[in-house]
Amino acid sequence: MTSTLKISHLTKRFQAVEALTGVSLAVEPGMRVALLGHNGAGKSTLMKIVLGLIPFDGGTVEVCGAAPGSPRARAQVAYLPENAAFHPALTGEEQIRQYLSLRGENPRQAMDLLARVGLADAARRRIGTYSKGMRQRVGLAQTLIGRPKLLVLDEPTSGLDPVSRRDFYALLDGLAAEGAAILLSSHVLTEVEARTDRILILSRGRLVAEGTLADLRHRAALPVALHVTPANGYAADLAAVLPGARPGAGGQLHLDCPQSEKLALLARIAGQGARVADLDLVPPSLEDIYSHFSRRDGQ
Ligand SMILES: Nc1ncnc2c1ncn2[C@@H]1O[C@H](COP(=O)(O)OP(=O)(O)OP(=O)(O)O)[C@@H](O)[C@H]1O
Numbered sequence: 001m002t003s004t005l006k007i008s009h010l011t012k013r014f015q016a017v018e019a020l021t022g023v024s025l026a027v028e029p030g031m032r033v034a035l036l037g038h039n040g041a042g043k044s045t046l047m048k049i050v051l052g053l054i055p056f057d058g059g060t061v062e063v064c065g066a067a068p069g070s071p072r073a074r075a076q077v078a079y080l081p082e083n084a085a086f087h088p089a090l091t092g093e094e095q096i097r098q099y100l101s102l103r104g105e106n107p108r109q110a111m112d113l114l115a116r117v118g119l120a121d122a123a124r125r126r127i128g129t130y131s132k133g134m135r136q137r138v139g140l141a142q143t144l145i146g147r148p149k150l151l152v153l154d155e156p157t158s159g160l161d162p163v164s165r166r167d168f169y170a171l172l173d174g175l176a177a178e179g180a181a182i183l184l185s186s187h188v189l190t191e192v193e194a195r196t197d198r199i200l201i202l203s204r205g206r207l208v209a210e211g212t213l214a215d216l217r218h219r220a221a222l223p224v225a226l227h228v229t230p231a232n233g234y235a236a237d238l239a240a241v242l243p244g245a246r247p248g249a250g251g252q253l254h255l256d257c258p259q260s261e262k263l264a265l266l267a268r269i270a271g272q273g274a275r276v277a278d279l280d281l282v283p284p285s286l287e288d289i290y291s292h293f294s295r296r297d298g299q
Pocket residue numbers: 014015017018019037038039040041042043044045046
């Protein structure tokens with residue numbers, strides 16, 4: 001399969017700052033990729049290079065088989081900045097019609113595009129009356145002009161409430177299902193965990209981890225947390241057979257266990273039979289995994 005976006009050994013320097021160092025990655029059609037990293041990690045720089053807005057110093061970048069910023073690449077890429085700004089006096093329909101005209105497309109598509117992002121009913125209201133979530137949808141409608149093959153979304157859900165976020169990701173799911181590749185940056189790890197196929201972690205301009213959440217979880221090999229609730233009167237007995245268990249609220253016992261010892265420990269707990277009232281097993285969250293990888297170089 002031809003990658004929609006292919007980056008090899010990309011390097012970018014701003015005077016003394018090495019913003020990107022040897023970054024290589026590929027995004028395939030229909031893939032939803034999350035770009036994570038601390039402030040200053042290089043996410044925006046990477047996006048700007050993909051969009052052809054700034055030059056790079058070394059390596060290669062191919063956007064839909066073309067050079068970033070070339071007419072062929074620009075025709076197939078769409079960008080949604082973190083805070084998309086629109087003219088408050090225009091209606092959603094007028095704004096999208098204007099963008100369609102600028103792109104040389106038929107302005108009559110505006111209502112269809114707005115309907116796709118759930119704004120059909122509000123299309124004839126001024127954007128000044130829209131909520132932040134609705135404005136982001138106008139932004140997404142604008143990115144859909146010309147059926148782009150790659151969507152670059154810079155923190156697209158920042159400032160949105162949980163329901164608007166969920167709706168926004170549902171729209172992205174639909175676009176990915178139609179074959180669009182999506183590269184988005186986010187600081188909200190829980191939503192990325194559930195709604196993307198691949199995770200890239202940048203730290204000080206270097207790609208320190210890349211893969212599915214399962215890959216990263218496996219590679220990080222972080223301990224699993226176990227919360228054991230003893231049956232009435234058996235707390236001391238269980239604590240005796242679970243060395244290292246820490247007492248917690250409600251009489252629970254907490255344990256951290258290396259992945260390699262998880263099954264043996266579960267068998268030991270199961271062997272306690274009715275002395276155990278309940279057991280919760282909590283795998284490392286994306287936040288734990290993110291901290292593990294992004295702190296490796298001392299950040
Ligand atoms: N035009 C510029 N001139 C000088 N340094 C820059 C410029 N643009 C970015 N940098 C530096 O390059 C590094 C990467 O910045 P970048 O904006 O890509 O990070 P980011 O991961 O997008 O951060 P954030 O999450 O805060 O948006 C930072 O050290 C930043 O200060």
